[in-house]
Amino acid sequence: MSDERPGSRGGGTVFLHASNRSPRRAWGDLLDLPDARVAWMPGYDSELAVRFDQDRWEERLLTACRSGSTVVAHSFGGAVAMRAAVRRPDLVAALVLLEPAAYALARGHEAVEEHIRRVQPVLDRASDRTAEEFAADFAAAMSGDRLTPPLGADGLLAARRQRMLPGPWTLDTPSELDVPTLVVTGGWNDEYEVIAARIRGARHVTLVGHGHRPQDHPEVVDVVTDFLVR
Structure with missing residues (x-):
């Protein structure tokens, strides 16, 4: 049975990390979104660090998704989630990107x-x-x-x-997405603001006061829920 609470989607919510924090420390109250699941990337589900491979990260993310999932990704994980959504829109129905490190889209700035x-x-x-x-x-x-x-x-x-991670500007990163996309930035760094502006068709919200971690803002759950309802 699908979850019909506000802000939910049939495939639930899948979180893609980019840091070494535990899930609750990484995402805070966002983990209270309906049917939340954390996708651990290669080398982050153990103490063995492994060299980054974009295809492997995407496959690990997509394996955690079900049809109609919303993917919530932070920083380095944002660019990975973007290409995964382009590859499999049947699995990824919406994206929430928190300060995505999609630097490839903002070269020249x-x-x-x-x-x-x-x-x-x-x-x-x-x-x-x-x-x-x-x-x-x-x-x-x-x-x-x-x-x-x-x-x-x-x-x-x-x-x-x-x-083990390359510069995110080396990742294959699409500039246009075929799924509804919300980009949340912290208003503290020109790099992330210009990246947000380069993601065509995305809704952009700035939540000031928490630097590179807008997921710590007290209004972030309401912002994300409102986006999913819309």
């Missing part, structure tokens, strides 16, 4: 090119750096601050996983 200029050299030498060294390099490239305290077990695993 000054803020995006500056970000790539800082981060790509770190990724290019990742295999020659220890997990601790990579974590410090990556933090410095992203924010200008180097990590100085020793990393615990969770931090080292996060660094090993991050080291």
